[in-house]
Amino acid sequence: MVCPDHVIPLAEPQEILGPEILKTLREFKEMLAKISRQVATIIHDPGTADKVVIMELSAMITGTGFDGADALLESIQLCIRAVLVEIKRAKDVKLAIDTTIALFSRDNRKNLLLVHRTTAELAEPRLTRRQVDELLAENYKACMADLTSMGARSPSVILANRPRRYHKI
Numbered sequence: 001m002v003c004p005d006h007v008i009p010l011a012e013p014q015e016i017l018g019p020e021i022l023k024t025l026r027e028f029k030e031m032l033a034k035i036s037r038q039v040a041t042i043i044h045d046p047g048t049a050d051k052v053v054i055m056e057l058s059a060m061i062t063g064t065g066f067d068g069a070d071a072l073l074e075s076i077q078l079c080i081r082a083v084l085v086e087i088k089r090a091k092d093v094k095l096a097i098d099t100t101i102a103l104f105s106r107d108n109r110k111n112l113l114l115v116h117r118t119t120a121e122l123a124e125p126r127l128t129r130r131q132v133d134e135l136l137a138e139n140y141k142a143c144m145a146d147l148t149s150m151g152a153r154s155p156s157v158i159l160a161n162r163p164r165r166y167h168k169i
Contacts, residue, residue, distance in 0.1 A: 029053045 029049050058069035083100060090096035103112060127135070147153035 025053060028056070 029052075054073065055066060055069050058072050059066050062068045062072055087093060087096040087100060103110075144153060
């Protein structure tokens with residue numbers, strides 16, 4: 001678990017993940033925790049290997065590299081913090097904790113973070129090419145206005161446009 005030694009996790013990993021996934025995560029963590037001569041200067045604080053595993057897996061899942069993984073994990077961290085702040089504000093903290101655990105429980109039959117795939121697909125905007133071009137043009141104008149107001153706009157702009165020519169080989 002990613003937490004200091006003095007913090008007791010709410011659930012052990014074997015309660016959350018299946019044995020085959022746990023084995024893979026352990027092997028992955030062991031591989032990443034090995035200290036080589038190239039990384040001998042990196043300080044491996046307790047929990048660093050866990051964080052590296054989470055970062056690597058997030059990058060793999062999102063297919064975005066570490067920047068996308070960082071943004072995802074930062075968002076998750078902000079959500080967790082928001083939940084904790086609400087629990088702290090509650091008049092009955094124990095009841096708030098019990099309620100939160102129940103809401104996140106798999107037995108709840110509701111998923112607080114996900115919707116069905118078709119729901120997400122239907123929520124996506126359906127725009128024509130012309131509408132997308134208009135949105136991009138408006139965004140470009142707004143960005144240029146911001147740059148102009150800061151005195152950071154270049155007197156000339158280079159635009160790269162790929163022609164739509166397809167050649168048969």
